[in-house]
Amino acid sequence: MKNKKLLFLLFTIHYSLFTIHCLYSQQGGKFVFTQLSYSGNWDTRPTAWDRISEFLTISTSVKSVQERRIVTIPDEELFWSPFLVITGDSDFEKFSDDEIKIIVKYIQCGGMIFIDDSSGKKGSGFDKSIRDMVIKISPDNPLERIPASDAMLKSFYLLQNISGRVITNRYLAGCKIGERYSIIYSQNDLLGAWEKDNLGNYIYPCDEKQRWEAKKMTINIIMYALTGTYKSDAIHLPFIKSKLK
Amino acid sequence: MTKGNPCGMKKISYLLRITAFILIIFLIIQPKKKIYRVRNTPTVAVLIDYSQSMQNIFGKNNFSKLKKKIISEIPESSKINPVFFKFSEELNNISADEIEKLTAKGLRTDIIGTLEKINKEFLGKELDAVILFSDGNQNVEKSADEVIKEFSELDIPVIAVVPQTALSQKNISIKKIDVPDVVFRNVRVGLSVKINTYGFVGKKISVYLKSENTVLQSKSLDIVNSGNTNVDFDITPQIAGQINYSIEIPTYSGEQNIYDNKKKFVLDVEPEKIRVLYLCGQPSFNYSFLRNTLKNDPNIELVSFVILRNPENIVPVSDSELSLIPFPVEDIFSKEIFNFDLLILDNFNYSRFPISYQHLTNIKNFITVNGKSLLIISGEIPLSVYQNTPVAELLPVIPAPEIISKKFRLIALSGEHGILKLAGDESSNNYIWKGMPELDSINVSSIGEKSVVLAKGEKSNYPVITIAEKGKGRVMCITTSSLWRLALGSENPYNYVRIIGQSVKWLTNAASIKQVVIFAKKSYNINDTASLKIHVKDEYFKPVSNASVQLEVASPDGLKEGIEVFPEMESGEYGASVELHSSGEYKIYVIAYDKKRFLGSDKNSFTVFNVSRESEDTNINEQFMKEIADKTAGKFFAVDNFNVEKSDIKPKIRKSDVLYEINIWDKAPIYFILIFLFAVEWFLRRKSGLL
Numbered sequence: 008m009k010n011k012k013l014l015f016l017l018f019t020i021h022y023s024l025f026t027i028h029c030l031y032s033q034q035g036g037k038f039v040f041t042q043l044s045y046s047g048n049w050d051t052r053p054t055a056w057d058r059i060s061e062f063l064t065i066s067t068s069v070k071s072v073q074e075r076r077i078v079t080i081p082d083e084e085l086f087w088s089p090f091l092v093i094t095g096d097s098d099f100e101k102f103s104d105d106e107i108k109i110i111v112k113y114i115q116c117g118g119m120i121f122i123d124d125s126s127g128k129k130g131s132g133f134d135k136s137i138r139d140m141v142i143k144i145s146p147d148n149p150l151e152r153i154p155a156s157d158a159m160l161k162s163f164y165l166l167q168n169i170s171g172r173v174i175t176n177r178y179l180a181g182c183k184i185g186e187r188y189s190i191i192y193s194q195n196d197l198l199g200a201w202e203k204d205n206l207g208n209y210i211y212p213c214d215e216k217q218r219w220e221a222k223k224m225t226i227n228i229i230m231y232a233l234t235g236t237y238k239s240d241a242i243h244l245p246f247i248k249s250k251l252k
Numbered sequence: 253m254t255k256g257n258p259c260g261m262k263k264i265s266y267l268l269r270i271t272a273f274i275l276i277i278f279l280i281i282q283p284k285k286k287i288y289r290v291r292n293t294p295t296v297a298v299l300i301d302y303s304q305s306m307q308n309i310f311g312k313n314n315f316s317k318l319k320k321k322i323i324s325e326i327p328e329s330s331k332i333n334p335v336f337f338k339f340s341e342e343l344n345n346i347s348a349d350e351i352e353k354l355t356a357k358g359l360r361t362d363i364i365g366t367l368e369k370i371n372k373e374f375l376g377k378e379l380d381a382v383i384l385f386s387d388g389n390q391n392v393e394k395s396a397d398e399v400i401k402e403f404s405e406l407d408i409p410v411i412a413v414v415p416q417t418a419l420s421q422k423n424i425s426i427k428k429i430d431v432p433d434v435v436f437r438n439v440r441v442g443l444s445v446k447i448n449t450y451g452f453v454g455k456k457i458s459v460y461l462k463s464e465n466t467v468l469q470s471k472s473l474d475i476v477n478s479g480n481t482n483v484d485f486d487i488t489p490q491i492a493g494q495i496n497y498s499i500e501i502p503t504y505s506g507e508q509n510i511y512d513n514k515k516k517f518v519l520d521v522e523p524e525k526i527r528v529l530y531l532c533g534q535p536s537f538n539y540s541f542l543r544n545t546l547k548n549d550p551n552i553e554l555v556s557f558v559i560l561r562n563p564e565n566i567v568p569v570s571d572s573e574l575s576l577i578p579f580p581v582e583d584i585f586s587k588e589i590f591n592f593d594l595l596i597l598d599n600f601n602y603s604r605f606p607i608s609y610q611h612l613t614n615i616k617n618f619i620t621v622n623g624k625s626l627l628i629i630s631g632e633i634p635l636s637v638y639q640n641t642p643v644a645e646l647l648p649v650i651p652a653p654e655i656i657s658k659k660f661r662l663i664a665l666s667g668e669h670g671i672l673k674l675a676g677d678e679s680s681n682n683y684i685w686k687g688m689p690e691l692d693s694i695n696v697s698s699i700g701e702k703s704v705v706l707a708k709g710e711k712s713n714y715p716v717i718t719i720a721e722k723g724k725g726r727v728m729c730i731t732t733s734s735l736w737r738l739a740l741g742s743e744n745p746y747n748y749v750r751i752i753g754q755s756v757k758w759l760t761n762a763a764s765i766k767q768v769v770i771f772a773k774k775s776y777n778i779n780d781t782a783s784l785k786i787h788v789k790d791e792y793f794k795p796v797s798n799a800s801v802q803l804e805v806a807s808p809d810g811l812k813e814g815i816e817v818f819p820e821m822e823s824g825e826y827g828a829s830v831e832l833h834s835s836g837e838y839k840i841y842v843i844a845y846d847k848k849r850f851l852g853s854d855k856n857s858f859t860v861f862n863v864s865r866e867s868e869d870t871n872i873n874e875q876f877m878k879e880i881a882d883k884t885a886g887k888f889f890a891v892d893n894f895n896v897e898k899s900d901i902k903p904k905i906r907k908s909d910v911l912y913e914i915n916i917w918d919k920a921p922i923y924f925i926l927i928f929l930f931a932v933e934w935f936l937r938r939k940s941g942l943l
Contacts, residue, residue, distance in 0.1 A: 035657055035693030036536040036599060036632040036733025066567045068534045068559050070632060086689070086741045089537045116745040117541055117736065161575040163560060186547060233535035234558055235544055238575050242555060246577040 038071040041088035047099025051125035055198035096125040098132030127173035158239040162230035170220030171195020261940040268933035285914040294380030294903040301386035304866035307356035339366040362392040388873030391865035409886035412877040422451030425512035489521040518774040530556035532598040541736035585611035599633040616642035620723025625759035630695040631733030648703035648720035652696040661710040676850040689741030695731040768852035786826040795824020808836025835862035
């Protein structure tokens with residue numbers, strides 16, 4: 008009996024180590040979709056990344072780690088994840104000062120945060136909590152509307168409008184640090200547009216054209232995280248201009 | 253009592269009183285009589301150049317002849333009052349008797365400094381003229397205009413006497429090459445060459461501008477007059493770095509000295525902005541961090557291409573809805589590449605594109621022939637994809653196809669190398685490197701021939717950062733795609749920025765984007781004074797005025813010495829002087845801090861040739877001597893024609909200095925006369941009954 012328990016314990020440890028190894032050792036130059044786990048309802052769109060990952064691999068040259076990485080703020084793994092996603096649909100407990108300090112360092116060292124409000128409502132509890140947090144993280148560069156001319160709207164697809172599963176705002180907000188936006192905030196439930204059940208049916212209703220635009224916007228945000236303002240380089244401008252005509 | 257003529261008495265009395273009154277006034281104002289010294293003989297400073305060139309040119313006997321001429325001509329002359337000085341770098345007063353013993357051993361010739369000192373020496377005293385015996389070969393860098401102007405304003409003529417007429421020396425020499433201090437690549441620069449000719453009037457000579465024995469330009473020069481002539485060249489340096497040039501004139505028959513027909517110079521060519529072409533095989537965090545860093549560097553002009561979609565990727569929209577642009581393979585690899593300084597290939601698998609063998613050969617030529625640079629990054633795509641291609645010959649590592657996906661710590665093997673140096677001193681630098689975060693995934697490779705591994709993976713020992721010089725260019729290889737961790741995982745993200753910045757600087761050999769730069773001429777002559785200039789900037793390339801700048805000079809014998817550094821007028825500029833008493837290579841090291849914050853370091857070197865300035869130029873600079881004479885209203889002579897009378901030296905002011913003064917009021921007879929006058933006046937009045 009004791010041997011069985013020991014065997015089980017060893018198996019568990021080995022499995023855990025193997026899982027960690029799978030999750031983190033394969034990163035290399037690959038894109039990792041890292042999601043923040045916090046005290047509130049953080050995992051509102053649990054399958055979105057699976058769909059995004061599939062689509063990203065088919066349609067672009069981006070190589071990504073298939074598994075979603077879930078981190079808490081104090082996790083060291085946060086600093087292995089230059090792209091951090093925060094989702095939620097309700098208010099949450101304020102981050103402590105130490106946690107805010109870690110996020111500030113994360114941003115200053117080159118990390119990017121994408122926040123997606125799954126509630127699809129203006130002035131939601133999540134929106135209030137997020138805005139409080141962003142003021143603390145980036146007091147000098149508050150949230151502002153990202154202009155339609157920004158590289159984010161042309162990082163892969165040429166987008167004229169901001170879409171989402173729901174259209175709460177016709178814009179994305181962001182905090183610009185240096186030449187790129189380090190915090191991107193969508194209130195349009197972009198990730199909700201990807202969610203499917205096990206039978207492959209979309210979970211959240213949405214006009215299909217609008218859903219497609221939301222998907223394109225998501226891909227653009229990921230591309231923006233990986234290429235920055237690349238599409239604002241002078242070499243692209245004449246091509247993009249002629250295509251937009 | 254007898255009464256005389258009262259009217260006559262009155263007149264006499266008045267006369268006496270007026271006389272007495274005048275005498276009293278005389279006593280009150282105390283007049284003096286000044287006796288002046290009358291100068292019929294002008295005071296003349298006789299300056300004798302005893303620098304080595306006075307003997308080198310004319311030989312010992314001729315210098316002796318010159319001395320004899322001075323001794324015979326000047327002290328015996330009653331026309332002037334000579335004060336003798338010998339000069340080279342320093343000015344010393346000598347007696348007439350010492351002239352004979354004078355030997356030409358001075359190491360430099362400083363005519364301008366000597367005239368300056370003479371002016372100060374005679375301040376407040378009369379100096380009527382200067383007789384200057386010299387060959388005119390000023391070889392201490394000073395501006396003559398101010399000093400000559402001062403002599404002209406003070407009305408002191410300089411009689412310039414050269415040891416013999418220059419026309420007797422048939423020679424062509426390159427006197428000076430003027431080049432701008434800062435030269436940029438691809439920007440036209442003008443060179444002005446001063447050529448001195450004697451004895452070639454009416455002849456045509458050729459002047460060549462060469463680089464590494466290749467003639468770049470030639471000019472034909474018609475010699476109309478003997479003396480100095482300027483020839484101008486225009487060049488446009490194509491590559492950055494130090495480029496050796498020379499100006500050469502063929503040797504013509506009868507030339508006295510054939511060694512001064514060639515003069516070398518070095519141009520430190522700076523890139524106008526470092527042009528970086530960044531080709532990335534896929535969007536990645538590595539691209540994102542590296543691009544962001546390069547974009548934020550004001551010294552870099554970045555053009556990048558990321559392959560966002562491969563042929564196998566399917567996008568359910570038309571091309572017009574995508575922001576993708578065609579990858580211009582032909583343009584990039586056949587033409588455009590040569591307009592860049594640095595090519596970055598980041599996990600770029602050439603075989604997925606119509607890139608031909610010739611295109612890859614162009615990359616190789618871009619480095620080895622054109623002297624440009626390559627940064628090649630692997631980690632997702634192994635470098636082995638380049639095997640058996642011309643690019644493989646550029647790689648500083650021998651790559652394997654294997655990529656190990658494991659976390660590893662980076663070990664800096666050459667922390668003091670300019671690329672990895674993150675602190676001023678070794679221990680601080682080691683401390684920073686020990687604290688660096690872990691990286692992930694490594695492309696297996698082994699070190700290539702003549703390459704240097706700067707950093708390796710802990711435990712695996714595989715090279716991670718490797719550099720090599722290939723032909724004229726430089727190559728750097730990074731075998732991981734996770735270098736961005738040095739920013740995101742580090743306590744100080746600036747370390748990553750610094751490593752990338754320093755890598756670009758090393759690769760492109762660019763001094764202009766160093767935060768701390770030390771400038772020095774590339775060559776000096778023995779006993780010269782090297783003037784060093786140091787520019788200090790902060791991370792944002794703004795000048796730092798109150799930096800702590802430490803300068804160390806290692807002489808050819810290896811001895812190191814700290815040199816005091818002084819801030820200069822310009823913000824962020826510092827200067828220092830080094831006396832060069834040994835021949836060979838000097839190395840200079842500078843480190844700058846801003847309140848303990850390490851700003852950067854730089855090193856430079858220069859060569860000191862065992863050729864004194866005095867033997868370098870063996871011609872008489874007749875033009876300079878004439879210029880001094882003309883501008884000060886003096887006269888110019890060859891020594892054989894010189895005599896004091898012809899010099900027409902006159903005292904500026906004949907009456908000068910009060911020799912002595914006579915205080916008239918101080919004489920006893922004056923008082924006796926006064927008393928006598930009053931006594932007579934009193935007596936007459938009494939006698940006339942006026943009292």
